[in-house]
Amino acid sequence: ASGPRFHGPHQAAILTPPARATAFTSFDVTAADRRELADLLRTLTDRARFLTTGGTPAPTGITAPPPDSGILGPYVPADGGLGVTLSAGASLFDGRYGLADRAPRLLRTMPVFPDDDLDPAWCHGDLGLQLCADSPDTVLHALRDLTRHTRGGLQIRWRLDGHTAPPRPSGTPRNLFGFKDGTSGPDPRDARLMDRLVWTTADSGEPPWAAGGSYQVVRLIRMLTEFWDRIPLSEQERVIGRNRDTGAPLDGARESDPPRYAHDPQGEATPLDSHIRLAHPRTPGSEAHRLLRRSYNYDRGVAGNGTLDQGLLFCCYQRDPVRQFTTVQKRLAGEPLTDYVTPFGGGWFFAFPGVRDRADWYGRALL
């Protein structure tokens, strides 16, 4: 598959559906001052442009280290399907770089929500970097390249890798509870809807540099898969509010059927506290709270107590994290699904506007 194009008003990988593989890496910026921060962002732009476009790494001298890790062979393929999404955390605007008065209007450190069990080692960060591609080696190659070229200005804070599966047997890929995940959401091909729900603009009160960006909420959510596997299928389906095999709503037949809650006010078909009904009650007002979800499964091996360490690298984009994410998250507080999941990390970030052309770079208008 060919990758999202690099130049444009928005970062390209935000609207494309989740790829097969991802790595989300959060960094602390160690650049000494604003000039070094600008150098860092310029370098990230140049490398991301090269990595997404493909080509042969420039040769280095015979005694110098090779120009490239070599993971992808002698040249970087143009059709690697790589997507790069760079975002800033609230701490980048804490005053170190004199940017406090230019912060995106609604950017805050991720608050703690009920049922969270946050581990500080897995939270927040000055910059977020999400790499997505058709294969894990393309992702790792890009990560190696980007960290190698920014060693002087960036320190990794945390990183979580994710994956999606092919449709089984059809439709949206499944999460590790076996349910199709990503079925319902605003249509990214509807540009006017994206303007309403996803992209920030100057008229939403943002500083001018931030127009064309988007608030990115990342939640690292452990899923207690072994516990889940011990409850009846009918119970699982009531917790989620969809049929596991087909992905259809409990009052429908196909995955694409919309649930008809107005015909089910008592929640006989779809329980009132099911995940999808709380997340999106489909009342007129709740349309404004919709999220563009871009989540991946993760697998981190084994947890300390000998259980499988698996879950969801939840990611969503929105124009307003409070009106959208926080509203939905608050509605989900105490839902039956909380018995089977534990949010342990993540952060709130602001995805930079797109890099418009060869002369532009991430954050040029900010700095």
Ligand code: HEM
């Ligand atoms: C829908 C699973 C966390 C918001 C769904 C669906 C599943 C699911 C299976 C139905 C298919 C679909 O439309 O995608 C999970 C699991 C989670 C989780 C296992 C935790 C590990 C979250 C969080 C949020 C969220 C943290 C936001 C705060 C939504 C929304 C929908 C949805 C908005 C679409 C509802 C609709 O439009 O009908 N989720 N989810 N989910 N989820 Fe989650």
